[in-house]
Structures are given as C-alpha cells and as structure tokens.
Amino acid sequence: MVAKEFPRAEHRHCARHIFANWHKSFRGDEMKMMFWACAKAYNEADFKDGLDAMREVDPRAADAFLAYNPNLFCRAFIKTTSKNDVIVNNMAETFNAYIISARTKHIIYMLEEIRVALMQRLVKKKTEMEKKCIFVCPRVQEKLEKEKELAAMCTPLPSSDIVYQVMYGTDNLTVNLQTRECTCKKWNLTGIPCAHAIAAIFDKYEKAEDYVDDCYKKETYLRIYGSSITP
Structure with a gap:
C-alpha cells in the first residue's frame, strides 16, 4: 500500500531493532560500539573503516551485519533529499505513545480522541512558535551551536568564492x-551545516543560520502547523 500511494518514498529499517537481533549473537560493549559506528557513519569511507574494524575483531559479525542490508538502515546510504538522518523509528514510537490511552477504547471513541488531541496540538504548536523570536527551530539551533564549537578546530582554505x-x-x-x-556528507544529509561548512561560512563573515535548509526555519514550521482540524 505504501509503495502504491507513495512510490517515491524512501524505505528505511530501524537500526535499533536490527541491533537488538544482531547483538544476541555478538555481545559486548565493543561490538555494540562497532555496530553503531557503522550505522551512524555519514559517508561510505567512514562506514568502510568501521566495518573493517569490526571484521578484524570478528569476521562473522561483519558478515552478519551486511546480511541485514546496510542500504536500509545506515546513514551512509540513505538519500539526502529528505534532510533527515534518523535511522530508528522513534517518531513512530513517539506518536504511538501519544495515542496509547486512546487505543484502549472502542474504535469510534478512539478515533475521536485522537482527532481532538491533534486538533489542539496543531493550535498549541503554532501558538508557541509564533511567540519565539527565532530564525530556525530551537532544536536545530542547538545542533548548530555544537557544530560551531567544532568549527573552531577547522582550518578553511578558499579555492574559490564558494568552494573551500x-x-x-x-x-x-x-x-x-x-x-x-x-x-563528510553530514550537511548533505541533515540540511544543517556541519563544522567544516561553518568554518568556511565564518571565513566569509556570514551567518551559519542562513545556510540551514528551509525545512527547519520558523516560517516553514508555521506553514506546517497553519492548517486546522475542524470540530
């Protein structure tokens, strides 16, 4: 059904669930760190380095990892068009927890409770954001500030006005x-400038916030929550 209604939608698997199954055979904190090093690598070079390190410790672990098809749960292989680096199903789990009490009710009452909750949520989110004097969304700003700190350790060398x-x-x-x-592919994937990009941006005396993808800006957020659900 999803493939039919959304033919261009990217299909991803939850890395956390894959890890839970994989970790049953390959236990220990070292193996855990190696799994997530591969899964969270933003580019194929770092992914390969992580996989090689895993293979040195236990070749069977690396083969088992590849058997789960890394293209579906590793950041190095997911599309950069969605500007989202999430490789776990936390968003679905969060919504599931949001409607957990409604799910115990008769289907008519369940749907009504979900509708009312979402109706109020749209208004609440929009009202909260309208009060904020910001350019990009708060959580994105927090991530940007961390990248700015790392940018201090980068040395930008201009090749042209736009390439560094x-x-x-x-x-x-x-x-x-x-x-x-x-x-490094982090900027490509998340839409939030990485430390390397910020170093180049600062070299041009420009603001990193201006280079954040439009999907994370206050204006876009308000448009998303601009609709309403009627009583």
Whole structure:
C-alpha cells in the first residue's frame, strides 16, 4: 500500500531493532560500539573503516551485519533529499505513545480522541512558535551551536568564492557553499551545516543560520502547523 500511494518514498529499517537481533549473537560493549559506528557513519569511507574494524575483531559479525542490508538502515546510504538522518523509528514510537490511552477504547471513541488531541496540538504548536523570536527551530539551533564549537578546530582554505578545502585534524574535506555540500556528507544529509561548512561560512563573515535548509526555519514550521482540524 505504501509503495502504491507513495512510490517515491524512501524505505528505511530501524537500526535499533536490527541491533537488538544482531547483538544476541555478538555481545559486548565493543561490538555494540562497532555496530553503531557503522550505522551512524555519514559517508561510505567512514562506514568502510568501521566495518573493517569490526571484521578484524570478528569476521562473522561483519558478515552478519551486511546480511541485514546496510542500504536500509545506515546513514551512509540513505538519500539526502529528505534532510533527515534518523535511522530508528522513534517518531513512530513517539506518536504511538501519544495515542496509547486512546487505543484502549472502542474504535469510534478512539478515533475521536485522537482527532481532538491533534486538533489542539496543531493550535498549541503554532501558538508557541509564533511567540519565539527565532530564525530556525530551537532544536536545530542547538545542533548548530555544537557544530560551531567544532568549527573552531577547522582550518578553511578558499579555492574559490564558494568552494573551500577544510582541514580538520588529519582529514581534508571539500565544502561547496553554493550546492550546500560537504564531503563528510553530514550537511548533505541533515540540511544543517556541519563544522567544516561553518568554518568556511565564518571565513566569509556570514551567518551559519542562513545556510540551514528551509525545512527547519520558523516560517516553514508555521506553514506546517497553519492548517486546522475542524470540530
């Protein structure tokens, strides 16, 4: 049904559930860290390094990991168009918890309780955001501030007005401010400038907030919650 109604929608698996099954055979904190290092890697080079490290410790663990099809639950392989790096089903679980009390009722009363809750939620979220004097959403701003701190450890080297080579430790990355891409792939995937990109942005004396994807801006948020559910 989903494939029919939303043919261009990306299909992802929950990394947390995959880990729960995988970890039954490959226990220990070291294996746990290796699993998530691979799953959370933003680019294929880091993913490969993580997988190689896992294979050195236990080749069977690496083979079992690949058997779950990393294309469906690893950040290195998910599409960059959605501007979302979530690889667990927390959003679905959160909504499930939101309607947990309504689910125990008769279907008519259940649907009515969910409708009323969502009707009020739309108004509440919109009203709260209208009161905030911000440019991007608060949680996105928090992530941006953390990246700004890391940007202090980066050295931007301009190649042109829009392209930079950025040195970060032993890594050399390429940042394109026009296409809003970095070879670390974090900016491409999340829509939030990474530390390397911010270093280049600051070199041009510009604001990192101006380079955040439009989907995270207050104006977009208000449009999303601008609709209403009628009584």
